[in-house]
Amino acid sequence: MTPSRRGASLYGSRIVQAIAVSLFLAAAVSASHIPAAPPRLLSETGLYAGKGTDVIDARNRPFSPQYPLWSDGAAKSRWVRLPEGATIDARSIDRWDFPAATRFWKEFRFGGRKVETRFLRKNGDGSWTFASYAWNEAQTDAILAPEDGLPNVAEIAPGKMHSIPAVTECRACHDSDGPVSGFSRTRILGFSALQLSTDRDPAAPHAEPLADDMITLRTLVDEDRLEPARPELVATPPRIQAPDARTRSVLGYLSTNCGSCHNEESSIANLGLLLKGQGVGAGRLRQGFGAQGFSRLVGQATSKWEIPHAPEGASQYVSPGAPDLSAILVRMKSRRPSTQMPPLGTVLHDKEAVGLVTEWIESLTTQE
Amino acid sequence: MFKSRLAIPFLILTLTLFSTMIARATSEATPAPVAGGLQASGSTAARIARGEYLVSFGGCNDCHTPWKLGAKGPEPDMTRMLSGHPQQLPMPPAPALPAGPWGWTGAATMTSFAGPWGVSFTANLTPDKETGLGDWTEEMFIATMKTGRHQGKGRPLLPPMPYFNLKGLSDEDIKSVFAYLQSIPAVHNKVPTPVDPEEPGL
Numbered sequence: 001m002t003p004s005r006r007g008a009s010l011y012g013s014r015i016v017q018a019i020a021v022s023l024f025l026a027a028a029v030s031a032s033h034i035p036a037a038p039p040r041l042l043s044e045t046g047l048y049a050g051k052g053t054d055v056i057d058a059r060n061r062p063f064s065p066q067y068p069l070w071s072d073g074a075a076k077s078r079w080v081r082l083p084e085g086a087t088i089d090a091r092s093i094d095r096w097d098f099p100a101a102t103r104f105w106k107e108f109r110f111g112g113r114k115v116e117t118r119f120l121r122k123n124g125d126g127s128w129t130f131a132s133y134a135w136n137e138a139q140t141d142a143i144l145a146p147e148d149g150l151p152n153v154a155e156i157a158p159g160k161m162h163s164i165p166a167v168t169e170c171r172a173c174h175d176s177d178g179p180v181s182g183f184s185r186t187r188i189l190g191f192s193a194l195q196l197s198t199d200r201d202p203a204a205p206h207a208e209p210l211a212d213d214m215i216t217l218r219t220l221v222d223e224d225r226l227e228p229a230r231p232e233l234v235a236t237p238p239r240i241q242a243p244d245a246r247t248r249s250v251l252g253y254l255s256t257n258c259g260s261c262h263n264e265e266s267s268i269a270n271l272g273l274l275l276k277g278q279g280v281g282a283g284r285l286r287q288g289f290g291a292q293g294f295s296r297l298v299g300q301a302t303s304k305w306e307i308p309h310a311p312e313g314a315s316q317y318v319s320p321g322a323p324d325l326s327a328i329l330v331r332m333k334s335r336r337p338s339t340q341m342p343p344l345g346t347v348l349h350d351k352e353a354v355g356l357v358t359e360w361i362e363s364l365t366t367q368e
Numbered sequence: 369m370f371k372s373r374l375a376i377p378f379l380i381l382t383l384t385l386f387s388t389m390i391a392r393a394t395s396e397a398t399p400a401p402v403a404g405g406l407q408a409s410g411s412t413a414a415r416i417a418r419g420e421y422l423v424s425f426g427g428c429n430d431c432h433t434p435w436k437l438g439a440k441g442p443e444p445d446m447t448r449m450l451s452g453h454p455q456q457l458p459m460p461p462a463p464a465l466p467a468g469p470w471g472w473t474g475a476a477t478m479t480s481f482a483g484p485w486g487v488s489f490t491a492n493l494t495p496d497k498e499t500g501l502g503d504w505t506e507e508m509f510i511a512t513m514k515t516g517r518h519q520g521k522g523r524p525l526l527p528p529m530p531y532f533n534l535k536g537l538s539d540e541d542i543k544s545v546f547a548y549l550q551s552i553p554a555v556h557n558k559v560p561t562p563v564d565p566e567e568p569g570l
Contacts, residue, residue, distance in 0.1 A: 168514070168515050168520075172515065172517065172520060172521045173521070261521045261522075266521070267505070267507060267508055267511065267519055267520060267521065268508075268518075268519045268521055268522065270503045270504070270508075304561075305561050306560075306561045308561070308563060308564070334564070334567060335567070336486070336564035336565060336567050337485070337523065337524050337526075337564070338485075338486065338488075338523045338524065338526060338562045338564055339523070339564050339567075340523075343517065343521070343522055343523050343524070344517075
């Protein structure tokens with residue numbers, strides 16, 4: 001055997017080939033864990049049946065949270081696709097962990113026209129892909145918006161424009177640990193035990209009708225989509241605990257619109273303002289604020305931010321009987337950048353909710 | 369024959385992938401070069417030194433330390449280093465500017481500015497628990513610098529804070545700045561809430 005033939009034989013040995021194949025496979029597996037870029041067109045995300053955008057794929061199920069997020073009055077539709085046969089890890093009742101390949105869509109319409117559809121996809125490595133699509137003029141499809149967002153895509157009131165948020169802004173609300181540091185604690189804000197409860201709050205601001213085909217907690221339990229099964233969520237559906245109907249609606253609204261950032265697991269928990277209410281009734285839900293919890297807001301001085309022109313030290317989160325000294329309400333009403341709350345995703349204040357919270361604060365007495 | 373024909377490309381592919389992985393791992397493990405050719409390390413002392421260098425060069429004292437009139441003219445009051453707009457100095461309403469190219473006004477302390485955005489006050493960056501960054505984490509600081517929003521989620525940082533220049537820093541450098549800021553003397557100084565432009569109906 002010549003030296004060259006001996007070399008070829010060595011290269012061709014099973015051991016070397018096995019190492020090569022192993023390394024190749026390892027690299028391939030590693031590459032597959034890099035989150036795939038979202039498709040360029042909404043019609044390529046799997047939302048629709050066939051090639052057009054007329055018919056929703058039957059595997060995508062509509063749902064409606066009982067406390068919708070305020071989106072400047074947009075009409076919204078939402079869909080979820082859970083992979084065939086897969087289950088949601090519901091061991092933590094207020095922090096569901098979705099199976100890989102779960103997809104969510106939310107469509108925003110203003111004046112009857114589709115403006116934006118947001119898309120979330122759980123990747124194989126546990127991360128989530130965030131994307132948003134801007135609808136074209138002909139309303140035939142929507143195109144992937146840049147990561148930095150797309151400003152002023154539709155006029156929604158005189159001089160007020162809707163903008164498609166940047167991915168960092170999406171993550172600011174969806175990720176408990178901030179938009180830059182990780183992805184492991186992404187929340188789906190409208191798809192939780194409380195939001196899908198069958199004990200829906202009929203007085204929730206902007207409450208949407210629940211269509212027959214919409215997913216609720218009952219659907220998920222009946223279809224064995226929760227692991228463990230958690231039948232107690234049907235027997236005793238989660239509900240915001242409150243002494244009266246108005247307080248229930250206020251706390252539910254604040255929980256959705258404020259609590260995704262103001263909660264005990266958030267990177268801003270140090271501010272000491274906890275507005276995420278957990279429904280009670282299924283026995284094992286943690287309390288954010290409830291019968292005792294929300295009283296922590298009432299009559300408490302704000303930790304940092306003070307109401308402009310208010311006497312020093314007079315600013316409270318919720319000042320009983322005094323809407324003008326209640327920082328939560330003042331910030332809900334404002335749409336100036338350094339005052340408005342939520343600080344992003346809205347350019348118009350929510351008149352219905354401002355009215356509800358004003359009435360609630362006026363009804364409170366210092367004893368509560 | 370077939371095996372040997374496949375084996376060589378496989379080996380080349382393997383070596384390429386392997387060397388790429390090693391190169392990537394090495395580049396991730398190598399800290400960014402820093403001043404004087406040093407390498408930033410994870411050690412606290414190195415972090416703080418690097419942070420001090422960046423804060424000094426980055427001009428943080430220009431606005432976050434109140435300025436006073438010294439013997440040789442205006443100078444930063446280093447007894448209140450990086451403690452932001454002094455709470456003992458309430459600002460009267462900003463002077464109204466005539467229409468024209470003048471666009472904003474500033475306090476003599478260099479810690480308060482008025483313009484179309486309202487009135488901004490520079491933040492207390494010292495590690496005071498109640499009024500500074502004492503209850504902040506490294507993660508919150510990075511999020512703020514990268515997004516231009518308080519703790520990555522809250523209100524936008526206001527002019528003239530040039531966060532858009534700082535967002536280009538590496539995470540390692542921002543961590544160094546934070547480490548330095550946490551190492552300086554805490555100053556208890558509650559900076560006023562920014563004032564928005566008038567808002568009809570509020």
